[in-house]
Amino acid sequence: MAYSEKLLDHFKNPRNVGTLDKNNSGVGTGLVGAPECGDVMRLQIQVDPETQKITDAKFKTFGCGSAIASSSLATEWLKGKSVDEALSIDNMAIVEELALPPVKIHCSVLAEDAIKGAIRDYQQKNGLEVTATVEAH
């Protein structure tokens, strides 16, 4: 199957690869997927406590090209967004942006879950109301 240029670009030149200090109170970490399914995504956000804006985002992903591109794109979209705005990122937007084929839609779902997981972790750590809910699939 042929992948889109955007997907290949995110795969070959992934944005924001790396690790934030998970013990920092401003950092939220979402770790989703499972090795036995062939996909594990770790997405981290750095939130400015004053503004509740996401100042940095990093990821590392074990998985296929679509999973890597989905998480790379997610980190790009997260930067500069408020936590509330970030919560509204929908997996179908990732599907459209990267032109994911139907068998790869689960990669975008995983990226959405990783975003919500990171926000939930940040909210829990800081005693905030948890507005991020990860649906079971």
Place this chain on the structure above:
Amino acid sequence: MGQRLIYLDNNATTPTDPRVVETMIPYFYENPGNAASRNHPAGWVAEGAVDTAREQIADLINVDPREIIFTSGATESDNLAIKGVFEMYARKGNHIITATTEHKAVLDACKKVEKKGGEVTYLEVDSEGLISLEALEAAITDKTILVSIMWANNETGVIQPMKEIGEICAKHGVLFMSDATQAVGKIPVDPKATGVHLMAFTSHKMYGPKGVGALFVNRKNPRVKVTSQMDGGGHERGMRSGTLNVPGIVGFGKAAAIAKEEMHEDAARLSKLRDKLQSGLMDILEESYVNGSEEHRMPHVTNISFKHVEGEGLMMTFNQNIALSSGSACTSASLEPSYVLVALGLGDDLAHSSLRFSLGRFTTEEDIDATIKQVSEGVNHMRELSPIWEMFKEGVDIDAIEWSEH
């Protein structure tokens, strides 16, 4: 692109040798005959060409030409052998023994037999990919009519102890069938000397054209018969009806003749290149593991897992330049990794991380050098991106993590 694609997927299919293509061409237009047309020269020419090819193929595996039944490929041959024996020998018994690492053509034919009242035992393999001879013998009952064990595995290249299996089958008077698709034309295969009574193989894994295969059916001691699965004009001694694919068969014959001449030289050259590839990758890349027996293995195959790297993503790093296969789940719609590798006892960390390199007659040393470079760069890229690799390097016990399912 401008660059030649490096083709290391010869276990999927081999390129048709240009010498084979050349012999086929006259049988499309110049010689249009149906090999079953007995009343005019066009038919005689076609029949003569098929006879020659049958002799070439029989000669390669040291059997009588009358023991070669032409089919559309190894999948059909496997089906004909398994279902055909099950139906033909129904009065003798209904039990078939095979192994969990067989090709789907064998496993799915066995599943069909089970639906029709057959009993099938699926032998497990050890970490090397080999069946246990003791387990095989213990599985034989007075209802056993067939043992079906592949000569060499398509994913790992592991070669089963064929001679010993043949001896056990002979001792118990059970027919022995083998899917030898990956072995014929690549290593010496002599079914009669091995105690094999039925053997499936195909042209397109030995530099012949696609769409033509064969089933060897032993004629004497014992005289084996299979119930036809395709009925019609009574071709192929009534075992497989259907107009013969004359150009395909001519090409298959030529491929067999070339294989007989060049197999040993090819195997010696390819095993050196394969070893260079394998050690080249494993020297550079820590935590890489060869899957299956290295001792009992086809000369042109190596299957390597790169820990904590997902196979399909890895392939995307180089698949514009190199064609090969992965045992990863993501190459199929299911989330299950290769059942062959799982049968060897591989955990998820390795089963999802495997690449199969299968070299062929047209593989060059430059191909291997480029592959070592590009694959190792790909593995390093994927590991830099992998959270599991990072945890592994930090000493985190990955098995102890409670992963979310999705």
